Amino acid sequence: MKARFHLPDFAGHFKFNLVFAELLAQRPQYFREGVEIASFYGVFPPSLWNGGRTQTGICDKFFIKGVLKAFNDRGIPLRFTFTNPMLEKKHLSDEFCNMVMHLADNGLNEAIVFSPLLEEYIRKNYPKYKLTSSTCKRITDGDQLCEEVGKDYHIVVIDYDLNHDFETLKKIPDKKKCELLVNACCNPGCPTRSEHYQAIGQQQIIYANHVRKYHDMPLNMERVKRENPGILRFDDCPCAGRTLFEIKELKNHISPDEIWNTYIPMGFEQFKIEGRTTDIFNLTEHYMYYMVKPECRDQARFEFMQLLVNNDVIQTNG
Numbered sequence: 001m002k003a004r005f006h007l008p009d010f011a012g013h014f015k016f017n018l019v020f021a022e023l024l025a026q027r028p029q030y031f032r033e034g035v036e037i038a039s040f041y042g043v044f045p046p047s048l049w050n051g052g053r054t055q056t057g058i059c060d061k062f063f064i065k066g067v068l069k070a071f072n073d074r075g076i077p078l079r080f081t082f083t084n085p086m087l088e089k090k091h092l093s094d095e096f097c098n099m100v101m102h103l104a105d106n107g108l109n110e111a112i113v114f115s116p117l118l119e120e121y122i123r124k125n126y127p128k129y130k131l132t133s134s135t136c137k138r139i140t141d142g143d144q145l146c147e148e149v150g151k152d153y154h155i156v157v158i159d160y161d162l163n164h165d166f167e168t169l170k171k172i173p174d175k176k177k178c179e180l181l182v183n184a185c186c187n188p189g190c191p192t193r194s195e196h197y198q199a200i201g202q203q204q205i206i207y208a209n210h211v212r213k214y215h216d217m218p219l220n221m222e223r224v225k226r227e228n229p230g231i232l233r234f235d236d237c238p239c240a241g242r243t244l245f246e247i248k249e250l251k252n253h254i255s256p257d258e259i260w261n262t263y264i265p266m267g268f269e270q271f272k273i274e275g276r277t278t279d280i281f282n283l284t285e286h287y288m289y290y291m292v293k294p295e296c297r298d299q300a301r302f303e304f305m306q307l308l309v310n311n312d313v314i315q316t317n318g
Contacts, residue, residue, distance in 0.1 A: 051083030
C-alpha cells in the first residue's frame with residue numbers, strides 16, 4: 001500500500017518542507033501506512049512559466065542549486081508548476097526558466113504542464129523530465145479524462161470536481177497514474193476558475209518581465225491594475241484564505257479516512273495537498289491531518305516544531 005503525497009512550494013516553504021521530510025525519515029511510526037513524499041512542487045521565482053498561483057520573489061543560482069541538492073539527495077523530485085495558460089512562443093526562450101531546467105535536468109525532477117506549446121518545447125529540449133498533465137485543464141468529462149490518462153504523461157491530476165464522482169473514477173484504466181487534489185480551497189464547480197488561471201498567468205508574466213528589467217525596483221501594483229484592469233480582479237477571492245477547518249466543509253474535500261478506506265483500495269495512490277501560498281500554521285495542520293496518525297498528531301507536531309528551530313537539519317550548500 002502506498003499513499004504518495006505531492007507537497008507544496010519547495011522554494012518559499014523550503015525549510016518547512018525539508019524539516020518535514022526529516023521528520024518522516026526519523027519518526028516513520030508517527031505516520032499513516034504507506035505515506036511517501038512523491039514530490040515537492042512549485043517554482044523558483046520569478047518563473048515566467050509558472051501558473052496556478054502567482055509566485056513572487058527572486059531566487060539566485062546558489063539557492064536553486066542548494067534546494068535541488070537538499071531534496072534530490074533524499075531521492076525526492078522537484079516538480080515545476082509550469083502551467084501558465086497565457087504563454088506565447090516568445091516566452092519559451094525565457095532565460096531564467098531555461099536556466100532552472102538545465103540545473104535540474106538529472107532525470108529525477110519533473111514538470112507539470114498545461115500549454116501545448118510549452119509541453120512540446122520541454123519534450124524536445126528536456127526529454128529527461130517526467131511530465132504531469134495539470135488540473136488547470138479542467139477535464140470534467142469522463143471519456144476525455146480516460147483519453148488524457150492514456151497519453152504519454154507520468155501523472156494526470158484529476159479535476160477536483162470529480163473527487164466524489166465514483167462512476168467516472170472507477171472507469172479510469174490506470175488509477176496509479178492519477179493524482180487527486182484532496183484539499184482544494186476553491187468553491188466546487190467554480191464558474192470562473194479557468195478565467196482565474198488566465199489572470200494569474202498574465203500577472204506572472206508581468207511580474208517576471210518587470211524583475212528582469214528592474215531587478216531592484218519593486219513592482220508598482222497600482223500602476224499594473226490601472227494598465228491591466230482585468231488581470232488582478234481575483235486578488236480578493238474569498239477562497240484563497242480558507243483554513244483546513246473551512247476546507248473540510250466543502251463537498252470536494254477528501255478526508256484521510258477516505259484516502260485509506262476508499263481511494264487506495266480503488267487503486268489510487270497519488271494525492272496532492274495544495275498550499276503554495278498558505279501560511280505555515282495552516283499548512284502544518286494540513287500535513288498533520290493527512291499524513292500523521294490521529295493519535296500521534298500532537299507529538300508529531302511538537303517534534304516538527306522543535307526541528308524547525310534546529311538549523312542543523314538544513315543543508316543548502318550546492
